[in-house]
Amino acid sequence: MEPAGVAERLHGKTVLITGATGFIAKLLVEKILRLQPRVKRLYLLVRAPDQVSAKERVRSVIMQLQIFLSLREKYQNHFTSWFWDKIFPVAGEVSLNNLGIGNVDLAEDIVKETNIIIHMAAAVNFRER
Template structure:
């Protein structure tokens, strides 16, 4: 919880953290709708925690639900030591955890390491690039998966964006099917799901290949024209074929242009 505090000259001081304001203000608020109780003892697998959004989620969970079980954090690294280093510098030492640091004091480091388990992996590989032991442990223990890892660069190479933002969720869902205790799979999408629509947005399921462009066309009153269905597998094959038929010094530029076009 961040707030602005005024000085005597009524000038705001930015970046001041109020830990007291971050706590529930009443017993009713503490009970909520049962989320706190649901998380008690649960074990999670979270991707993207070295980024922005999932890092805030980890902080929220550990601050408001400290009796949560383990949180396995998928980290791209060359080995366990490198993953632990990223966990320390990019998560534990992050400014967003200042409230937790103040709350736990000298025991902060021990608390964080008792909850967070860095796992070396790669989102784009089979079994998330995990070693056999990690696959066995996580698949048998995890109750919830939060997938928040993605490439958010708007002008990214098409093959890179496809690999992370399309293949990545597919690999996550394949792995989730192996988790014996899983109760929830949450995917945080990079898609602008509401497009340019305004007013009340109804939650309607999309079929594979559907897009908002089709919905906008159907409601705009303009003559309908066919909109091609997105063929994800076809797009992936196209990217592979383009790489194989291009000169090495042309690949990066071609995929950059293709990314902007697609």
């Protein structure tokens, strides 16, 4: 028996991705959605002050990327609803306790539901020279 490929292992799974707005993580999100559209959910940890800002950041920094063109063509008018059905932005910060997730219920849901964690975040100080 051959080992299952990565895409097969993601079928029906919930994944938490830290550093989701970083260059490599954005490519990873697209690749997961393209190769395993039956992934249950991708929690994307985004540095943002609140959930509304996190969702807007994902919309503007990830969802609008050209690399999503093949998925836009595949799902056409349903792309936006399909995308938000799979993607759940989470406002947080990896350097803080509990990943900076202020909503305790949301943090508990993430812990209960997540099958796989992909840590892509880095310590970034944009003020350093």
